[in-house]
Amino acid sequence: MALIETEALILRSYNLAEADKIVVCLSRSAGLIRGVAKGCRKLRNRFGAALEPFTLINLTYYEKENQELVSFRQVEILKSRFKLSSNAALLTGFAYMGDLLIDFSPPHQANDNLFRMALACFEAASETPADLDAVLRYFEVWLLRLEGFLPDLRVCANCQKTFGDEVVYLGPDLSLRCSQCSNGRGGAVSKRLLSHLRTAEKLSPAKFAEGAREVSKDTKRETAELTFHIIGRVLERMPRVRPAS
Ligand SMILES: [Zn+2]
Numbered sequence: 001m002a003l004i005e006t007e008a009l010i011l012r013s014y015n016l017a018e019a020d021k022i023v024v025c026l027s028r029s030a031g032l033i034r035g036v037a038k039g040c041r042k043l044r045n046r047f048g049a050a051l052e053p054f055t056l057i058n059l060t061y062y063e064k065e066n067q068e069l070v071s072f073r074q075v076e077i078l079k080s081r082f083k084l085s086s087n088a089a090l091l092t093g094f095a096y097m098g099d100l101l102i103d104f105s106p107p108h109q110a111n112d113n114l115f116r117m118a119l120a121c122f123e124a125a126s127e128t129p130a131d132l133d134a135v136l137r138y139f140e141v142w143l144l145r146l147e148g149f150l151p152d153l154r155v156c157a158n159c160q161k162t163f164g165d166e167v168v169y170l171g172p173d174l175s176l177r178c179s180q181c182s183n184g185r186g187g188a189v190s191k192r193l194l195s196h197l198r199t200a201e202k203l204s205p206a207k208f209a210e211g212a213r214e215v216s217k218d219t220k221r222e223t224a225e226l227t228f229h230i231i232g233r234v235l236e237r238m239p240r241v242r243p244a245s
Pocket residue numbers: 156157158159160161177178179180181182
């Protein structure tokens with residue numbers, strides 16, 4: 001039995017038996033983990049408010065070989081989001097990101113880039129709730145990229161030609177092709193949409209959201225349609241939670 005300590009972001013929890021909970025979180029050193037927090041629903045318990053969704057904690061847990069479910073031993077709040085709990089739109093956005101992290105992350109596989117990206121997005125949306133939509137787009141682009149599902153935004157998947165000013169097309173295999181190679185078949189992706197997506201690849205979520213305030217409504221809508229389409233195709237279903245945009 002190994003005792004492990006890591007930073008973790010609480011994503012979701014379920015009641016278990018009378019006094020316990022199963023908690024799902026994204027951890028820095030072990031990726032997605034599911035753990036039992038024994039006695040956490042009793043009035044006085046060692047976990048306090050630390051297991052509320054979207055809290056960043058320092059977690060110590062026991063892991064048994066060949067068991068997926070770990071056992072929470074000790075938690076310490078690093079960042080609570082309790083103050084934001086009256087903002088329903090923000091909570092829906094957080095739940096959406098949490099669900100996608102659960103859907104896309106294989107259990108017990110550390111992914112430091114994903115962990116840092118997720119934290120930065122939760123942080124940016126908490127700091128500036130008005131920028132939530134832009135942060136969610138950023139999150140979608142980076143989640144797809146880090147999990148290997150974002151198409152190459154710069155060159156044609158078929159002829160390797162660098163995209164110029166032309167409209168390009170998203171094929172059924174989720175890759176982008178120039179107009180010649182695609183014969184105009186697939187979902188059209190405009191130049192302004194491509195360049196907006198490329199901006200997300202270069203900036204922090206806060207900077208991207210700041211810049212997105214100047215981006216047209218149409219481009220934002222197209223961006224949301226494209227990321228949502230790719231996510232739906234990868235999951236082979238629609239995400240459970242979808243924030244209104
Ligand atoms: Zn081509």
